[in-house]
Amino acid sequence: MAPVGPRSGDAIFANMERVNAELFTLTYGATVRQLLTDLEEVDEVNKQLDQMGYNIGIRLVDEFLAKSNVSRCVDFKETAEVIAKVGFKMFLGVTASVTNWDADGTCCSIVLEDNPLVDFVELPDTCQGLYYCNILSGVIRGALEMVSNTSSFAQPSIPSFLWDVSLKTEVTWIRDVLRGDDAYELQVKLVKQVPEEYPYKDDE
């Protein structure tokens, strides 16, 4: 049977259970604010936000795969496109674009022009150095690392990049509107592809 192609991000988002974005935006804002109060160091807050995002990313993968019908990606390039076009759309309701590929296809930028995390946000001067949206970089890193562990969804007979390889990435901010740039740009650099061995035999 031919694999079912990915549905468009818009169609999936339309079918998702959705909530008022204000609640999400304000909850995130209040969390960042509380972390700043409790941790005091901006760097430490950046680290915690990234960690929170990572934990979320590794959990969101299941829902992403189940609802998107993404069956396989042939390479990192396609995977990045799917994350930007389908992943961002289905969860945040916005589309991201992928640009700035390097020559060997292991490093690219995910660019967001519209970002629901920052509605109503203005950073005071005391927050310099804060990557307010750092949770996003963690989500991307976590999701890419987990894609392999969901291989039970896939048909093992079909070799597929998305399912068989764990992608270790480094995700860094290039542009940030809250810091005066014109868009949000995250650089995603593929550090290592770890081939995954199937933990189970086919008939189990």
Place this chain on the structure above:
Amino acid sequence: MNRKEITKPFQVEIESKQKQKIEVKMGREVSESCVDSLLTEMVSTYCNRFYANKPELAARRIEAIGYQVGHQLSERYTMERPRFSDHLEAIKFICKDFWSELFKKQIDNLKTNHRGTFVLQDNGFRWLSRISLDPSLENAESQDPSASTESKAAQATSMHLYFPCGIIRGALSNLGIPCAVSADISNLPACSFVVRIKA
């Protein structure tokens, strides 16, 4: 105060008969999983990473985050309406408009003793049915079967409930009503929020 409330002292009608279609404003939306994941992770960060051995401190932080959110939401949702004439009107606003904005449904049942205590019951509280319990707590249970599994699960659930309790307290505080809010889940999946207004 209207007559009906006087004749039915312990039960307040909050849902007008024309079970009005909840008006969903076409504002920006995100998937519900975003909110669920964020809440699960925020609670877990405070309970397991920052204050693993001090649940009361974790609870206070989680409640504070909720308070912040409730305060801001209530500010936004009441911008264009006149001030509430009394506590009951404000509470009804929380039960109807405010709850609908957050959960696309109203509070199912409101009771009051008319002495400053209100019980807001949601018969199927969304965040209890959707938010997964923290996996690390579940693991801890399986490793130590002698420990009281139930109490651990109950503790994890109650940690999640500090957030909506904070939201309600923040929202009412923004309306000029200082209060204490606690949650009662003895009747799952219903969840009751008990609001005690400070004299």
